Amino acid sequence: MVETFQRENNLAASDLDFHQLVDVEAGWIDRRIFWNTDIYQLELERIFARCWCFVGHESQFIEPGDFLTTYIGQDAVIVAKDRKGEVNVFLNSCTHRGNRVCFAETGTARQFTCNFHGWAFGLDGGLVSIHEEEHYSGCANFDKSKLGLHRARTESYKGLIFATFDPKAPSLNEYLGDYRYYLDVLLDNDPGGTEFLEGNVKSRLRSNWKFAAENFVGDAYHAGWTHASAAAAIFGRGVKVNPEKSFQASVNGHGTEFGLDLIGNAMALGEPEVVDYLKENEARFAERLGKLRAKMVGSMSSANVFPNLAYLPGLNTWRTWLPKGAHEIELNTWVLVNRDAPKSLKEAYRRGISRTFSPTGMFESDDGENWEHCTHSNAGVVTRRQKLHYGLGLDSAIDHEEFPGKIHRVQLNDANQRAFYKRWADLMSASDWSSLDNN
């Protein structure tokens, strides 16, 4: 790899006091963080080019050559399995003139050849060959070994593959920290592990990425109102949250809000086989997760791994909010299932999730409406001077004997959202990882 330029340090927003913009102590958030393009550019720099971002599931890479294309922030990347069995992540942009080198969204390839001048890159991103290489015979600074595609660090956690462009980022295990306890609810409830179903659904929303992320990290409150019509259609009644036995947990900006009802989310799929599967396997889940955690496998809950990977236990939709500017995201969704689950159960998830959490789904339709208008109202200069209230549950912190992380009682709470924005402000203020407290 040729040396890359230093990160930009002249971005206009870098002098802002982000801890003032998101006042998590008092529970107020300045709306400019959802609108200003300067802040957005700094987010690309200090959040997306710095954090571990989700890029795929190991089950998507069976044979050498299997690849997919996605984004880390707005950086287009190729994720590909090489002949040694390693999964590599590197920029999807030729080192010669910068053209995109892969236009397919997934498939199997031996190499990625640029359409412009025929520069061909291997499954690890290295430059393999170029068209009519003889022209470069007298070119002193042409060194193929230094002209590979810029690689990201890649690590995986129980099937999920993450990548970061920051050489100074902590290990993925450190980055996830105790949040792994909550990830294991879905990733490790069955000895066979997990897989993604074939295919995924991508859609565009005119929303700032943070409205989507904060919704999944901790907005149980919206479910009863936003999704009233979907709940009425599916259950014939509204969504009710149990205030006694429900919690919010957060670690390093990652967070989940959850009940302990085993099947609350799964019921929404409208697929009885899924609910039966959860009930029949509760004792088996408990062997791996313990009794308490086993109750979270399909419970009424949602989660977001900082910055932009989200999922819903029970419904098993996994998704990324890929930023496409300050006011737009591309939502990518997949369905996660236990690899050893019966085929009919996987099929139930596939059809159920299409009816609920997809652009044609009964729940997701309403979410997009809200996030888009929460974003675009801020075009008004007076409007965006008005701070937003994030004060629900300011006094609800508790210690819990089993649950790790910062715990708040009652899942109807803004606590996880405040923790998400606290992490956001920490990252936006820090010049590099060494000045960040990773707890």
Add this chain to the structure above:
Amino acid sequence: MVTAPANPKNNAPRQASLEVFHLIQQFLYREARLLDEQRYDDWFQLMDEEFTYWVPVPQARYRRDKKGTYERDRMAHFDDSLAELKLRASRWKQRTAWSEDPPTRNIHYISNIEVEPSEGENDWLVRSVAISLRNRNEDEEDWLGGRRIDLIRQTPEGLRLVRREVFIAQTVFLSKNFNTFI
């Protein structure tokens, strides 16, 4: 799937008469208008009990790839029975479907109709192009185009849709949602 079976009586391939073509064309136009008018119960009346509706999510893959743009077992926008479609539509009718009030203005545009014989004596394989235009709120506008392959049956009660497959062109669905059928 598209080759015309011979008519056993005179060995000539069965062909749609102008009258049949006209009936089918009017059927598709009426069906599209029912969607525009959000008269879902009336729309469902046009379906056979066994109706299936499949709208796959296309994938941009290289031509040499063994897997195609559209595949059966992948995630789909719709892969529904009649009962499942009715469940989706029942949400739009709820008083609490906040985002449906004021309602979306829909226009379904139908063209490129081709009618070919299908295997069943009373069945027709009908191809068409459908474009859905939706306008919402002040300035929201969403377009979606797809090629459709329908199986339409002539019954004593009139024409009935038995199967519909819609091959849309967007790999990334360029809207936040899709709150109609196509």
